[in-house]
Amino acid sequence: MTLFMRPGPEVVPFTPPDRQPGFGVYVHWPFCAAKCPYCDFNSHVRHKPIDQDRYAAAFERELKEAARRSPGETVTSIFLGGGTPSLMEPKTVARILDAVAANWPVAGGAEITMEANPSSVEAERFRGYRAAGVNRVSLGVQALNDEDLKRLGRLHDVAEALRAIRLARETFPRLSFDLIYARPDQSVEAWEAELTQAIDLAADHLSLYQLTIEQGTPFYALHKAGKLIVPDGETSAALYEATQQLTAARGLPAYEISNHAVPGAESRHNLTYWRYGLYAGVGPGAHGRLMKDGVRHAVANEKMPETWLKMVEAWDSGAVEDEPLSAEEQADELLLMGLRLAEGIDLARWRRLAGRDIDPDSESDLRAHGMIERLGPDRIRATPAGMLVLDAVVADLA
Template sequence: MATHPSPAPEPLALYVHWPFCVSKCPYCDFNSHVRERVDQAAWRESLLADLAHEAALLPGRRLGSIFFGGGTPSLMPPETVAALIAAAQHHWSVDSDIEITLEANPSSVEAARFADLAAAGVNRVSLGLQALDDDALAFLGRAHGVAEGLAALETAQSVFARTSFDLIYARPGQSLGAWEAELARALAFGTEHLSLYQLTIEPGTRFATLAARGDLTIPDPDAAADLFEATRAITASAGLPAYEISNHARPGAESRHNLTYWRYGDYAGVGPGAHGRRTGLATFRRKKPENWMAALARNGHGIELEEPLAPRDRAVEALLMGLRLAEGVDLARIAALAGGAAPIDEAAVNRLVAQRLLARSGTRLAATDAGMPVLEAILRAVVDG
């Protein structure tokens, strides 16, 4: 009987974490650290070694995207970025149109490096503008002003093939009209992708301390929902519909790297605190830069935890990630990951479909426009057990 080869696995994604920032923003709970001095040569060699460890465990794969995240990766020397890209291309076969993204702060100092970063191989930049209002930027603890940020955006658009930028909305005292005007201004710059996040109070941040004291109040859920709905309507009208709960893009300009996460593909994560999903294994690297460096010197990698994921856990992760997407999830794939039935509460799904918060078509399940603002509650209800 004839046999047929198994389909090739989806392209692999690589995440590289650069943990250093000039200062810590009061809303940020990312793995970022402020250090007076960074030994750049030592960091380059350590990241290359951590990458080599992952590559040895993922032989023969095709690489579809690289993402330099942080922290503030635009503080990385361009030669370090170039060395990591070259190493990744050595370890794996590479798509001819590979997406290579770097997160950047919009300061004039970092913008001066953009041409060198593009020469190193970066072809997509994600710029942390965060607001188009100087008072809001001061409140958010950002070191740049609007004029400096927009100058950096102009430089980025002239240098990189693809440009995205972030904005934070639902800020204290922000009216619907003010946000609509800010968003309209943002869309006028013509980028292909926008990441638009509601301000949330994360545990352990300075904003959490202020909120606990009653010194910081963000919009109530109804006002936040109005801002969310306006955001989706305005971006869709401008040709950048939401393809994920907080991300908007022209068709074809979606972040391929982030789609790997949301579609639950394999990704290798290197650098302090980086997560990975490697052929059914969850990996997590040591968060503190000094501890990661020590582990790397001792073990040849920075991994703190590496454990197999049970089939049900993989299915639940894929479900939780996939329902963030406008396209939703294929329940047949979720069931295959689970090794049986998909881990969903059918009664809850049917109730949410009847309420038009979820839509079901064949084996595909997706949150509706009405469901997206309450997605966290939907996810809690849908997962069985």
């Protein structure tokens, strides 16, 4: 029996109460066709076909267990991330979405996002994903020139990316795509030209990430050996500032450090994280924040897909961590997540968690240096300058 509401002629956006985080469900599909040299996500390459029926059944079991842990919630967003979720068959996606709807009420017009790679084979599945209930796609484009796509280890070229963007715009009500900047040898002028092209292609949302060199990746080894040179701090700051200025001028201002949208088209699911809401995470390596006996818990799953699968089949859960968070830890997480947002954080909520006020001397010093600003009596946010050193700002405030 089909439980998930399939698309009608229109999708009416779900509009929650002002700045309420909602409740999200994150589903992690851990498999990729190839591992990108910059990626430190929980993704795995398998050279034999994946038993999708078996994994779908495991997702169904873990979703049921997650719902048992979060009674009374209404799902406002679902995010199929990875890995490469667009390696799933549409029928697998349909089973997962039906399992969500079998275990929680799903808000009308809830945002249902799938990450996808723009290879031609995967793009042809878009109509099947739309029929399954997906109403927003996030494409991993990463660059709009073939030389850098090859350097980043991507399997598609620019022509395939443009085709996927076109097909996504024709198929889904909402589209986002990712680009990586601060790439080797990239100038501000070259990035501005590429970003202008991206804005012309975008529907309502762009995710724009600076290249980071993560330990344990091939890029880390190359960088350490001096064979991969990325822009220095001054150039990276100039690239960031150019990004903010150009997107704002073109009607897609930053609502979070790396995310830009037409007002009203922000990622509902990611706002749940940044507004410090609750969410269930299912699948290998997925994380969640759920309540247990009135206390917020940090939940993390086993990363290795085959081990996670056996755990779920035996015990209905692949969790390897399920730790209560102290009030202080929650207050720190609220700062870390909320100050990423242009809207900032509600200090009254922070005080309820921390049991104290923000240190006035720390706040005064950060304001004097132009790192944070007040938005009324009970809300603060990081300034553009503060966003560039956000970890330090959070550490000072915490």
